[in-house]
Amino acid sequence: MTQADFMIDREQFSKLFPFHFLLDANMRVLQTGAVLARICPQFCVGQELNDHFSLFDLSSDRAKRITPELISRRQTGIFIFESATSNLSLRLQAIILRDPERYLFLGSPWVRTLKQMQLLQLVMNDFALHDSTVDLLQMTQTNDIIKRDLYQLVADRTAKLSLANAELSRVMRSKDDFLSAMSHELRTPLNAVLGLSESLAEGVYGEMNAKQAQSINTIAESGRHLLSLINDLLDLAKIGAGKMELELNNANMEDVCQASLRLVLGQAQKKNLNLTLAMNDKSVMLMADERRLKQILVNLLSNAVKFTPDGGSVTLETMWDLESESLMFSVRDTGIGITTEDLKRLFSPFTQLDSKLSRQYAGTGLGLSLVLKLAELHGGSVTVESEIGKGSCFTLRIPGKGLENAIRGGDKGAVTISEISPTKILPSNTPLVLVADDNEINLITVSDYLRANQWRVIQARDGLEAVKMARQHAPSLVLMDIQMPQMDGLDAIVHLRADNQYAKIPIIALTSCAIGGDRERCMAAGANDYLSKPVNMKQLVKIMHALLPKDETR
């Protein structure tokens, strides 16, 4: 015996290889390991291998007979022997011994799970300690547990997420509702602030000294600024909720441009700016929502005025863009200009709020994004070019064709279309109200409120226009401001009452002067009721309902 040779007895060998077996040249059993003998007792000394096991071959479904030749041929590979009588498979390595010819197989059961192991009546201790089968089985089992742990975690988080998602969309939906409700709520007290400061400024409550007058002006100005912000916010919320409806009319563009310029004229004069209108076609008509179009232009114009230094100029220019079949409105100024970087972010609401730009352009953040949204609702666009120190040019494009296709309903009078949900179109039997007021803010405020409360609204800006509109559209009810240019409200009422057709139409007089005897004068002229400004909108609507013929109230 050399130093490397050693003897090992049968019991020790069986401990190391509890599943081994030894065959003679005829494939008969000479010896088996202790655990194999326990779980496979029929496979005992003298038995022929092929009576108990067959070769598992991945490449064929037919069980192969195991012969000495086959073993010799494949002796470097892994043998899988399948039991003929049980679920046992053995994973083995073959060793061929000579003189005498013997075949020794070493290995252990081929199992994938601990469960499978148990089904074979095996426990961990049945495996040799050097055999890592058990470790592998434990590892796969634990992996399953870890996987299940993670699945649970993922499921947990997914559930939380979808809950949060549902909550989020609920919040988003209610956000728009909240915004519009809130805006209305905010506007009501603001109306009082504006109305009362107006009355104070007009000396209704007695003369004021210069300092008081100045303060009241500041209050009114801030109030108007706040109101315009609230209006913008409301509009943005409406657009966001797909509830913005355009009232498309065949509108005269010169009127629209002139009216828009008029609204910034005061501002421009204060700064000595040169305000010009250049139209290459003064008779051009366009299917558009006049009020919204003015809103866009006033927004662009007042920005231009705001950022143009004293003595500069602001131009509104219109011309056809044949290529896009649209009318271009360019608002050009000689102002401070905008950097290329800021241009990119100009139209996105809120994102610019903390940038240098927003501080510089204070109060315009909402306006420009609203301008863009309103233009898009018209199927149009807004673009801007600018050069630092030289000025900017904002160009609005409103399509002149194609938009007609979007119009639903007849071609007479105001047509309401809904961009997003056609079901929102107000039925033509909803009462039509004529609101006559020369104060743009009042006009917009009252009209918005009524529209939001499901009335159809047409507008007039002086007494003459009021009479004309009433004859044209035969409204169900008229709200008549008293102090108006051209023809005041009292005269307008008298005119309407003189016409047999309009003798019965309910008219509510609104006046900002709370001077004694006002009421009597209004009623004498033919008004059905009278309210002094600031108007409590809820009260107004209540009175309107009371005055409507029964079949028209909703």
Add this chain to the structure above:
Amino acid sequence: MYGMVNKSVQALVTTTFGIDKWESIKRKAGVKEDVFLSNESYPDSITYGLIGAATEVLGMSADEILFAFGEFWILHTAREEYGDMLSSAGRNLPEFLEYLPMFHIRVALIFPNLKPPRFECSNRKADRITMHYFSHRPGLSVFVRGLFSGVAKLYNTPAQITQTKFKDKGDDHDEFLVYWGDAAKQ
């Protein structure tokens, strides 16, 4: 210790005392984790903190809790989560106990940060065995007694478990006699 241990404490408390008690225990122990992950390693102080807080919140002694936790670990956590691993360790109580010295070594292969206890057996008789428990962690001998009790129940084998050596009383390690002979059946 691995998260599975803390998870098991959580399961024991919530199933027997309710989720509110568990939340107060966690709060008292200053534990911030929402969930424990089985295969994540946490500082031992968390587990000790939880047990400590549980004695206060539940008004039980540490020994009562540790013994209950030992049984719970075997009869619920290990049986439900690692049932195959447990039942593959032996066909009966003595076989299981004899295999226990190997058990955590195999577990350690799976959990690389495991600092498992070490068990040894001696004096195996037909109706008893002596189990030796070694650990670098203090104060867990009652937990181990609970574990043995749980294992005996797992195999439906009435057994008496007696601690015969006490590390915290100066012995070299903790030692237990597990007896399942006839006298244990009464």
